[in-house]
Amino acid sequence: MKKKQKTKKTQFTSGGGYIENAGIKGYLHNQRLDIKRNKLVYAMLVVILAYFIIFNYLPMGGLVMAFEKYSPARGIFGSKWVGMKNFYAFFHGKYIGRLIRNTICIGGLDLLVNFPAPIIFALILNEFTRKHFKKFVQTVSYMPYFISAVIACGLVVSFVQAGGPISTIVANITHTDPQNLLMNKKAFWLIYILMNMWQGLGYGSIIYLSALSSIDQEMYEAADMDGAGKWKQCLHITIPSIMPMIIMMLILRMGAVFSVGADKILLLYSPSTYEYSDVINTYVYRMGLVNMDFGLSTAVGLFNSIIGTIMLVTTNKIAKKVSGTSMF
Structure with a gap:
């Protein structure tokens, strides 16, 4: 006897409209519903993410100065590239x-x-x-x-x-x-x-x-x-x-x-x-x-x-x- 293959069905919960077992489309649908129902929470999350991006991640671009002879007048992109010379100067310093x-x-x-x-x-x-x-x-x-x-x-x-x-x-x-x-x-x-x-x-x-x-x-x-x-x-x-x-x-x-x-x-x-x-x-x-x-x-x-x-x-x-x- 041949076994019947189980197929995933798209199901909706009784009170909310969340989709179960529906792959990527179901996941995106659930996310949209969740954002609509928790707008305030996501708004607070955006503020926190913006804080970390602006004050923690974007400043990491300044690490390029470690490989430059940095000049404020020329900026990061205009300063002279010196490679590892700054590290060499530190490790060989007195x-x-x-x-x-x-x-x-x-x-x-x-x-x-x-x-x-x-x-x-x-x-x-x-x-x-x-x-x-x-x-x-x-x-x-x-x-x-x-x-x-x-x-x-x-x-x-x-x-x-x-x-x-x-x-x-x-x-x-x-x-x-x-x-x-x-x-x-x-x-x-x-x-x-x-x-x-x-x-x-x-x-x-x-x-x-x-x-x-x-x-x-x-x-x-x-x-x-x-x-x-x-x-x-x-x-x-x-x-x-x-x-x-x-x-x-x-x-x-x-x-x-x-x-x-x-x-x-x-x-x-x-x-x-x-x-x-x-x-x-x-x-x-x-x-x-x-x-x-x-x-x-x-x-x-x-x-x-x-x-x-x-x-x-x-x-x-x-x-x-x-x-x-x-x-x-």
Whole structure:
């Protein structure tokens, strides 16, 4: 007996007019219907897409300057093409060693200290039973994040200058005369890391507190009945439950290790501390806006972005292979 071949039929849903199993024509028909029914949503989407196209994708055309001796008078299309000379000048420059070292060290230390700090802080807050006290601590810890970098750096400069409260405390501990700690080039890394912790500790814990709130409380009750203390519950229930979120945040953070923020460093450093404070982003600023060497600054910025992308993709692949959690 011959089997009857099943044929796809064009079907309409009872209440909407959407076509099922009708190929490309059905898909286009459904899209038109969806746009008509959700005009406001699509209008908002157009605004968002326009924002990213105008401010994120179109400016990428300026990367051509990395291969030119760019002149504002001649523009991108009229400037002299120099190929890889800008990259050659950067990699053979006398500052390449300190730039790479400082960027890796500051970015690495910031990752090592300030990535786990919000996680630990969130775990501690999660154990608070008094709601009013917990909300008070959260509010106080969030506030520094909303202070502008200019004001935050101004406070740090005032606190660590000779006679400032922090420099006075350090002088009393070390039994030395108070001095401007920012003039001590070897102390710059510590000041920068602690400043980032002060500003980002509370705000960075929000996403982990959100993840902690979604954990099934019955698991804690079962563990408590089995005799597991708070420490074992944290190790075997809390941390594994928020581990996917931790891995996602780690992947994002690894991609930004080389993108050490230039804004705070520019407000804190001085030529006397360049040896330990000068990073790739501050070098890009000086070459581009101070020395007006736009081609070289673009080349250095492009190199920095490529390294960040490589680190992001590599970390994502490792996380996917080890834990099964990844961004893409």
